[in-house]
Amino acid sequence: MNRRIEIFDSTLRDGAQGQGISFSLEDKVKIVKALDEIGIDYIEAGNPCSNPKDMEFFKIIKNINLTNSKLVAFGATRKPEINILNDENIQSLINADTNVVSIFGKSWSFQVREILKTTLEENLNMIKDTIEYLKSKNKEIIFDAEHFFDGFKEDKEYALSTLKVAKEAGANVLVLCDTNGGTLPTEIKNVLEEVIKVLGINIGVHCHNDMGMAVANSIIAVEAGASHIQGTFIGVGERCGNANLSTIIPTLSLKMNYNLVVNNHINDLTSKARYISEISNIQLDDTTPYIGKSAFAHKGGMHIDAICKMPKSYEHIDPELIGNKRRFLVSEVSGKSTILQEIHKIFPSVKKDGEEVKNVTKKLKELEYDGYQFEGAEGTIELLIRKTIGKYKPFFKLNHFKTIGENPWNNSEFSSTALINITVDGKTEMTAAEGDGPVNALDKALRKALEVFYPELRCVRLVDYKVRVLDSESTTGAKVRVLIESTDGNESWSTVGVSKDVIQASWIALVDSIEYKLIKDIERKAKAYF
Numbered sequence: 001m002n003r004r005i006e007i008f009d010s011t012l013r014d015g016a017q018g019q020g021i022s023f024s025l026e027d028k029v030k031i032v033k034a035l036d037e038i039g040i041d042y043i044e045a046g047n048p049c050s051n052p053k054d055m056e057f058f059k060i061i062k063n064i065n066l067t068n069s070k071l072v073a074f075g076a077t078r079k080p081e082i083n084i085l086n087d088e089n090i091q092s093l094i095n096a097d098t099n100v101v102s103i104f105g106k107s108w109s110f111q112v113r114e115i116l117k118t119t120l121e122e123n124l125n126m127i128k129d130t131i132e133y134l135k136s137k138n139k140e141i142i143f144d145a146e147h148f149f150d151g152f153k154e155d156k157e158y159a160l161s162t163l164k165v166a167k168e169a170g171a172n173v174l175v176l177c178d179t180n181g182g183t184l185p186t187e188i189k190n191v192l193e194e195v196i197k198v199l200g201i202n203i204g205v206h207c208h209n210d211m212g213m214a215v216a217n218s219i220i221a222v223e224a225g226a227s228h229i230q231g232t233f234i235g236v237g238e239r240c241g242n243a244n245l246s247t248i249i250p251t252l253s254l255k256m257n258y259n260l261v262v263n264n265h266i267n268d269l270t271s272k273a274r275y276i277s278e279i280s281n282i283q284l285d286d287t288t289p290y291i292g293k294s295a296f297a298h299k300g301g302m303h304i305d306a307i308c309k310m311p312k313s314y315e316h317i318d319p320e321l322i323g324n325k326r327r328f329l330v331s332e333v334s335g336k337s338t339i340l341q342e343i344h345k346i347f348p349s350v351k352k353d354g355e356e357v358k359n360v361t362k363k364l365k366e367l368e369y370d371g372y373q374f375e376g377a378e379g380t381i382e383l384l385i386r387k388t389i390g391k392y393k394p395f396f397k398l399n400h401f402k403t404i405g406e407n408p409w410n411n412s413e414f415s416s417t418a419l420i421n422i423t424v425d426g427k428t429e430m431t432a433a434e435g436d437g438p439v440n441a442l443d444k445a446l447r448k449a450l451e452v453f454y455p456e457l458r459c460v461r462l463v464d465y466k467v468r469v470l471d472s473e474s475t476t477g478a479k480v481r482v483l484i485e486s487t488d489g490n491e492s493w494s495t496v497g498v499s500k501d502v503i504q505a506s507w508i509a510l511v512d513s514i515e516y517k518l519i520k521d522i523e524r525k526a527k528a529y530f
Helices: 025-038 052-061 088-096 109-116 120-136 148-154 156-169 185-199 214-223 245-255 261-279 301-309 336-344 355-369 378-389 438-450 455-459 472-477 502-529
Strands: 006-009 042-046 070-076 100-106 140-146 173-178 203-207 228-231 397-405 416-424 427-435 461-469 480-487 492-499
Touching (some): 006 245, 025 052, 025 261, 070 088, 109 148, 140 148, 148 185, 156 185, 173 185, 173 228, 203 214, 214 228, 214 245, 301 336, 355 378, 378 492, 397 502, 455 502, 461 502, 492 502
Parallel strands (some): 042 070
Antiparallel strands (some): 416 427
């Protein structure tokens, strides 16, 4: 199918209403650039009337040239019983100086009467006046019919009348909003088909995920004739979030062959999604379709054997199409094929029946018996392979470290201190750092000392830290497993440590994380050289 589908991203407006999300001006600029680079048609950048930060952002963004995207200012129809020239919201939309404006208006008669506290006729006038005024200012108008599906089910004629008024006033796109996220896919399809029959083309949808169906509703809307899809890039938003564009885009592009600008940049999908999640301070779920770390991860021995022979046996697409990668998870159910695949990432000449495979397998099983779990710790697996095969050289020597906890806590920010002494190439460095707990202090002290010798570590930070007690019956003498995830801003990796001492287990995982980063940097430089 070659039908053109427009993608409208609302991360900076609807997404910003999600719990725990607060974008700085710099964050917003970075996200706009990322969305433009991947080919999003419309970027809804905020409501200039809602807060000073959004208005300041619209002033800043004027100086940035976008290649693929149109910037959109968002606002409501004029208020009831007010002259449009006196409406601050409308004037702020003009002052935002974008070529495109997204206007939302009520399409559910219940909302008009009980929430707006005005008449049905006045609501129609508000829609008409607002769109006509903005069109007179040469704006492209996207009309969001708020609560449309609920309104359609309760009062079809009135819901349709709001769309008719918007279209007659000059709206370029009419968007049907499932604002409460409570509409079923079959209902979306039936309503879309009826609306298109009455009003023609240029119909869009805006779906919320309160029943977990926002993506399905968006896809079925396209099948029913919608040509404009709204959502947020990683699904963030109020309550349960919005339709996840990082799932919708590859489905429309790779599965359904629709014409999207993003098609030209689809191999950047995973990196852009992870970049936006970092800026948003959101930890992406590993099982997120297409872009998650586990989206193409395989654990069962028979599955892995089949994948090695023919990837399509257990993968619905080639992960490289969207910039992701295949992962074979090493665990107690792994066969030789899995371990050989991990070894081949580093040493491609090793044979399946070689001693190296046997030695690595034996070491993995010994460590698993001690409590290690390698499924999500690719950094530790690589270092273990290097150490077992004899292709490993430590980057530093630990002379000693000490952690000190304070009680009572007199410092509201830091509760612990760590001192560390290391040696690199015969040179000794001793340093100290304060942290929120002993592990945080130790992490800071270690990186502070190593940055003297390896400045590239300045960009590394921990993004996740998990502790699990392995044998709870041993009470305070139990073994613990620490799993940490680190990032340098471009990629992330995980490492694991096990000990009866949580500080020691954390230390093992921290050292593996840093050494993994340094090894990867060396390999990248070597490839670039040759």
